[in-house]
Amino acid sequence: MARGGSTAAPPALPLPLLLVVVSSSAFFACCCLAAPPGALVTSVPGFAGGKLPSKHYAGYVTVDEAHGRRLFYYLVESEREPAKDPVVLWLNGGPGCSSFDGFVYEHGPFNFEAGGSAGSLPKLHLNPCSWSKVSSVIYLDSPAGVGLSYSKNVSDYETGDLKTAADSHTFLLKWFQLYPEFLTNPFYIAGESYAGVYVPTLSHEVVKGIQKGDKPILNFKGYMVGNGVCDxxxxxxxxxxxxxxxxxxxxxxxxxxxxxxxxxxxxxxxxxxxxxxxxxxxxxSIGPWQLCTDKIDFDHDAGSMIIYHKNLTSQGYRALIYSGDHDMCVPHTGTEAWTASLGYGIVDSWRQWIVNEQVAGYTQGYENGLTFATIKGAGHTVPEYKPQESLAFYSRWLNGTKL
Incomplete structure (x- = not known):
């Protein structure tokens, strides 16, 4: 890829996402009541089920005016009490994977079925295990060059952990300025896979910003990492x-x-x-991952995440570290080992956690609000494999109750 001062159009979404979003221009054609750079989504291609179960918004936030670096988000408001329920930022990993992966395949408001002629839109149905049942969720494409996020200067496609965290923090500050009604809601950051790096590094930036008095002040409470890269x-x-x-x-x-x-x-x-x-x-081998781009040149420049986790949890921020126990990409055994290595005392000894009178996995709770949990039979993208169990641990943890 050419570097330097050349410009680039917003990158195309991978094929599976085109089924739902079609393209950025077609997507925004079904939006109205624009409050730039966000817009209320009044209909979604492929969904004929009537009114959406909650308000949806989508748009761009410019994180660098000089380079024209813009990050795309899609907000799904809580279907319960959006004025009070937690707001959760969701990040997929890669690096290079669109967070629409989580929206489409994991815990978004829709399930979909393929069918019809080649190139036709799938039919969308409401997802009974959507995480929007109990929280508002912001799906963010990050860094620039991933999904619908882009920069007019493709030199920005050479990036790394620290720049990505800084950009995502800038995004959050500007996003909450656009949506100030959510500033008092409990705010969490969550993600999976390489977002095991994105989540703690961004959480670190958020905490530093709170301590410096960056405005607006975010009501940050903690974070979740699923099958996450750490060390x-x-x-x-x-x-x-x-x-x-x-x-x-x-x-x-x-x-x-x-x-x-x-x-x-x-x-x-x-x-x-x-x-x-x-x-x-x-x-x-578990084969190649598909919903990712090769357009970015990414440097893992933040090192081990253990020091980030230690720093955040020691300051009182809650953390749920969960693992599908059939994932060989980031095995639960390594995650269990590094969480134990933090040296915190055990406050909830290793035990089963239950959903619908069945063992859903195992969990251990530590001092300083750190919880480790496995999800029985789940692979790398836990909510895709075990949607009911995922909604259960997500809801319980957000509520502050034991799994």
């Missing part, structure tokens, strides 16, 4: 033992990798280790 050593060294424990690789392949790498899988130390890990990858 190279913890995450990387969990992969091979997890694959072995899930019977994805044989005992002999595991022993070969363990001997060749001496238990250090994240940073291959020899040709034999490389060869053994290649065999593990060949046998146990």
């Amino acid at each position: 190279t050593v913890f995450d990387g060294n969990a992969l091979v033992p997890f694959a072995h424990g899930m019977a994805l690789i044989s005992e002999s392949i595991y022993k070969e990798a363990n001997t060749a790498c001496q238990g250090n899988y994240w940073n291959a130390s020899s040709a034999k280790c490389d060869e053994a890990l290649s065999k593990v990858d060949t046998v146990s």
Whole structure:
């Protein structure tokens, strides 16, 4: 991709998202009552179920006037009490994945069914397990170059953790200026996968802004991370033992990798280790991720997230760290290990948590408002696999009750 001062149009959405949004111009054609850069959405292509269950808004917030860097958001108001219910910012990871992934496939207000002729819109139905049942949710495409977010200067597509966090913080300050009615609502930040980096780094920026007195002052209460990237050593060294424990690789392949790498899988130390890990990858691969862009050049420049989690929770901000227990991308075993490594005392010992009289997973609660939970049978995108259980833990945690 060319760098420098050239300009770029808003990037096209990946094909699955085109089914719902069609294009930015077509999308905004069904909006009215514009309050730039936001707009009330009065209809959604493919949904013929009558009135939307709550108000929806969509638009852009400019985070850099000089470069024309603009981030796209879609707000789904709570279907319960939007004036009082929590407001949650949702971020998908990648880096490079649109947060419409969460909107379309996970916990957005619609489920959809394919059908009809090629290129036709899917039929949308209301999602009974939408997270908007109990909260307002802002789906944000971040950084610029992802989804419908863009910059007129494509040099902005070379970015990293710290710039992304700073831009998202700027977005939040400007967004709450546009929607001041939500300033008193409890505010949380949530996300999954590489948003395991986005969420704590953005939370850190928000807390710094509150302490500096940035206006408006956000009513930030805590954050959630699902199957999130955290620390190279913890995450990387969990992969091979997890694959072995899930019977994805044989005992002999595991022993070969363990001997060749001496238990250090994240940073291959020899040709034999490389060869053994290649065999593990060949046998146990989960395939490519689709709803992402290759238009950005992203640098993981924030390091381990452990220090961020320690800093935030020690200041009293609540944190829910949850993991689908069938995810090999970021295995729950590594996440369980790093949450324990923070050194907090246990206040709710390892136990089952229940939904509809069935075991939904396991949880352990720590001092300083830190909770770790697994979701039984869920993969990398937990609400996509287990929607009822996801709404249950989400609702309970937002309410401040035990899972």
